[in-house]
Amino acid sequence: MFDAPKSPYLVPFDGSFSISDASTSGVSDGHRHRGKHRKLARNKLQQLQRVLAAGDRHAVLLVFQAMDAAGKDSTIRAVMQGIDPSGCQVYSFKRPSNLELDHDFLWRTSFRLPQRGRIGIFNRSHYEEVLVVRVHPQILASQKLPGELKLETIWDDRLKSIRDQEEHLARNGTVIIKFWLNVSKDEQKRRLLARLDDPKKLWKFEPGDIVERRHWDAYMTAYEDALNATSRPWAPWYAIPADDKDYMRARVAEIITNSLESIGLSYPQPSEEDLVEFAASRAELESETD
Ligand code: ATP
Ligand code: MG
Secondary structure (H helix, E strand, C coil): CCCCCCCCCCCCCCCCHHHHHHHCCCCCCCCCCCHHHHHHHHHHHHHHHHHHHHHCEEEEEEEEEECCCCCCCHHHHHHHCCHHHHHEEEECCCCCCCHHHHCCCCCHHHHHCCCCCEEEEECHHHHHHCCCCCCHHHHHHHHHCCCCCCCCCCCHHHHHHHHHHHHHHHHEEEEEEEEEEEHHHHHHHHCCCCCCCCCCCCCCCCHHHHHHHHCCCHHHHHHHHHHHHHCCCCCCEEEECCCCCCHHHHHCCCHHHHHHHCCCCCHHHHHHHHHHHHHHHHHHHHHHHC
């Protein structure tokens, strides 16, 4: 089973992660070689993706969660640049549809999971069910849950469901890597103001983001609980400092390539029968006269 590579941003598996100790700014790695490093990381990821597809044994699921304006979209864009689009899929989860509300809360993410050989990206995910819904428990009223709602236990129950499903997926070959882009409240304010100031960014501004910002502390509590309950060696969370976008993207790319390298992907080996057939194919091609 996948075993998370070490990183200073890996959320420990023993429940000891504390958001107040998590850095939003990171340690600067200097600007000089950034372009070169980014290109190298991209080439590495491209090669890994090719072996992943050829091997057709593992699937890769990348989960991105964050407060608004932390840079989910641009990180996904940057990390996936240059990757073969036919081996990769991105899905953004918005408010659930009526059909989705007619199913259990893991249904809509389950059937969008990547198949073997592919990289699937979740922009928001099943974790919204223990984040936005926990911060606004009135959302539960639309979820058609049977019986009496038990707010004391529902979040732990959901976290257990998520943990169990992720362990099941990992046992069956899915490499799950989860990123929480940790932007500071100050930086979020700057970015939201920048959206208001720039006509090219204005379309991204949503008054609703300001409403969620009012619940910052409740979100942080929900994130801390969710990350502690579900960061495991086979489905790790990484809490990535997000105030410097270049730094964040570099760390995310690095963790993805390190993870894929650690599972020892390899091109499939031909069997004895394959080799005999290949030799016959070669002989036929070489003996063609016209
Ligand atoms: P952008 O960066 O473009 O703003 P976004 O991911 O914020 O992207 P939006 O359409 O603005 O996309 O917002 C999606 C909203 O749907 C978020 O507020 C999110 O919390 C909410 N959402 C996602 N999943 C659920 C869920 N399961 N239940 C309730 N709300 C959800
Ligand atoms: Mg939004």
